Amino acid sequence: MIEIKNISKAFNGKVVLDGISGVFKKGETSLVIGASGTGKSVLLKCMLDLVTPENGSVLYDGREFLGISENERKEIRREMGVLFQGGALFDSKTVNDNIKFPLDMLTDMSESEKRDRVDFCLHKVGLDGTGKRMPSEISGGMKKRVGIARAIVMNPKYLFCDEPNSGLDPLTSIKIDELIKELTDDFQITTVIITHDMNSVLSIGDNIKFLYKGKKIWEGDSNAIMTAKLKEIDEFVFSNHALKKLRGEFH
Ligand SMILES: Nc1ncnc2c1ncn2[C@@H]1O[C@H](COP(=O)(O)OP(=O)(O)OP(=O)(O)O)[C@@H](O)[C@H]1O
Numbered sequence: 001m002i003e004i005k006n007i008s009k010a011f012n013g014k015v016v017l018d019g020i021s022g023v024f025k026k027g028e029t030s031l032v033i034g035a036s037g038t039g040k041s042v043l044l045k046c047m048l049d050l051v052t053p054e055n056g057s058v059l060y061d062g063r064e065f066l067g068i069s070e071n072e073r074k075e076i077r078r079e080m081g082v083l084f085q086g087g088a089l090f091d092s093k094t095v096n097d098n099i100k101f102p103l104d105m106l107t108d109m110s111e112s113e114k115r116d117r118v119d120f121c122l123h124k125v126g127l128d129g130t131g132k133r134m135p136s137e138i139s140g141g142m143k144k145r146v147g148i149a150r151a152i153v154m155n156p157k158y159l160f161c162d163e164p165n166s167g168l169d170p171l172t173s174i175k176i177d178e179l180i181k182e183l184t185d186d187f188q189i190t191t192v193i194i195t196h197d198m199n200s201v202l203s204i205g206d207n208i209k210f211l212y213k214g215k216k217i218w219e220g221d222s223n224a225i226m227t228a229k230l231k232e233i234d235e236f237v238f239s240n241h242a243l244k245k246l247r248g249e250f251h
Helices: 040-047 070-077 097-104 112-124 140-152 170-185 198-204 231-237 241-247
Strands: 002-011 016-023 027-031 055-060 081-085 158-162 190-196 207-212 213-221
Touching: 002 040, 016 040, 016 055, 016 190, 016 207, 016 213, 027 040, 027 170, 027 198, 040 055, 040 158, 040 190, 081 140, 097 112, 097 140, 112 140, 140 158, 140 170, 158 170, 170 190, 170 198, 207 231, 213 231
Parallel strands: 027 190, 027 207, 081 158, 158 190
Antiparallel strands: 002 016, 002 055, 207 213
């Protein structure tokens, strides 16, 4: 479980996050949603300590993450996996070596142990047999899967996904969502996903935190969001033409 308390951040006097609190539960896919520029990525960076908030705390299973020594922070960092927007693979490394990278950097496992772990993760993301390919030789959806395999290779307690569906077609997006959900469930990970994909909201939104102009103005699950009585949510949810049509606004 991750708990954030009263996170606030300003850049050059402009408030970007305004006292955000909340809980991300183990075994759940928790989504942070909201329009562009509303502070989602900055919140994620605060949780990863890539940006220092002016105020607030981030607790990983009760352990404070901000303002602690680098050694203590390293311990918690080893328990995190991050799927960066666009996958962020090393173009000059094979799929195998991309996935193995955190093991090389952070563990003293033997080469054969690392190979087993990489094979296991490749299998988990449905990419058996592709380890020797280069990133340039695989599709966008496969690159995301490789990014996910790398994010779970250290067997993380916490998984962060920044816009996991960006640049993917709708069907591939659904498959990536399903994969993240399945891994979260199988390994009881606390998963935090930044998105504005309504399909993800409806299909894997165990918990949804809705940000608006730097504040969390609503929280609930994928069923509750469809009937939430907030103008800002209505604008966000029904900005999608298909959903508007379902509601009968188009004739
Ligand atoms: N390093 C920075 N310096 C100054 N302003 C920043 C910095 N990082 C983010 N901002 C500002 O903070 C605000 C929130 O940005 P953020 O990237 O969190 O939005 P977002 O909700 O993730 O948007 P998107 O969905 O488009 O990715 C924006 O106005 C952005 O310009």
